[in-house]
Amino acid sequence: MKKYLIKNLAGSWIFYTTFPKLPFIKPEFKNIAQFAPPIGFFIGTIQSYIFIFLRSNSWSIYASALICLASGYLITGGLHIDGLMDTFDGIFAGKKKRLKAMKDSKVGSFGVQSLVFITLIQIACLLKIQNQIIFVLPICLFWGRFSNLFFIEKFKYISYKKKSISHKQFWKGFKKESLLSIIFIIIFIAFHLLSFISPAKVIKNSLLILIGIFVSKTIPNMLGNKIEGFNGDACGASIVLVETTMLFMHAILL
Template identity: 45%
Template sequence: MLFRALKKFFLIPPNWLKDFAGAWVFYTILPHWPGIKPQFKRIARFGPAIGFFIGCIQITIWLILSKLGWPTESLALISVALAIYLTGGLHFDGLIDTADGIAAGQEKQMEAMKDSNAGAIGSLAIIAIILIQISALLKLNNLSIIAIPIASFFGRISPLWAIDKFPYLKDKGMGKFHKDNWKGFLKEIIPSLIIIVIISTIFSIIPETKIVRFNLLIGTLVGTIPVFLIPNWLGNRLGGHNGDSYGASCVLTETLMLIILGFFLEVY
């Protein structure tokens, strides 16, 4: 009976698994899942899970290179570069276009965001954010292996809030299918709640000699504030959201969470 159930599961995968496969394709450059045709409908709900997985890849590389004697400065640079590479620069591209749109003013913001060429403000924004992320990782030092997956995960919850609370800015666009297939924040957040339980379980077994759990808890709770503030600010400033501002929300939230965790987490 178990074999039949597994056979049916993989021969006729449920919609949520096809959406998960779609999220994998959409949010990363990693190889497609064999035997499962991706579906691009309710994929946004799996963005945070993908982010957590990307964060785990980052810290795995961090730990390997650390064992080989690489300095923290190099590890921080590689970690940020790896995140950009694994996502194909999707969210960072959105940050550039959003910054250019805001700089152009309300009358020209959509035109500026459509322009495939990076403007001066967008270029400066991406440089500033990368430098800030690297600085935060240098402050966190070895505790970056805790902060990176948390920030990568919560950064991708912010677009869920943006999709739920704001209209889509265009009749068409790469991100419009998120809004078209949206079932409400409480339903779409369910996969993220599962990841939160997993993260909480992992961190509950961290030895007290490595980190004070209370600081981690408070830092994470404070760090979740940008999850809602950033998409609200962008949505009010732009008059709504699109695919670019979803990406910008992700990057800005992730960056602020790294900074906040840098204030709360200390090596003991």
């Protein structure tokens, strides 16, 4: 069982990032979705330290924010942003042309607009959060990827091709697939309860966690109902929309 989990972790490492293959481990891709939220937290931590490093070396807040976001695209290969653009092109193409528009390698006007809109919001949020980024960005990226577990659980897989492999094919149910993430968030909560002596900060962070659960469930539900299922592009769109929404909520409350 332990060896199986390690192989799936190696598979998720390859699938969700552009990092090199882990040595001496043969990757598996059957149940990798369960590892996406912690990997998101890890990616967010790297991006945060890039931002902090640049700020501590006299880079402007604007340049630091832009490079922070660019590093995320580099680490993920732009996988989720591509899904966001394709999904919005599909939604506004109408029901009959939806899958064709999502499959098309060309980006439409609605896809471009979604990218610009989301990027501007993320930049604005980073400028507001600034030095709090190390506490904010990792958990926002965690919630973005956690939303996919709700997505896969509730909706059927819609494919462009007759023969394609889906997370749904090897899905073991939400309880089992989300167990790792639930343990992770419990540890995160415990750490924050020990770190924040101020009752006001404890209340704010508890509220943000509840909002994270709500947003992680609501956005994929809206997308799934709109496109009548899920696929890789829709999962990418869910990740970006959820993490952006959570960035915005943290910017307001913090």
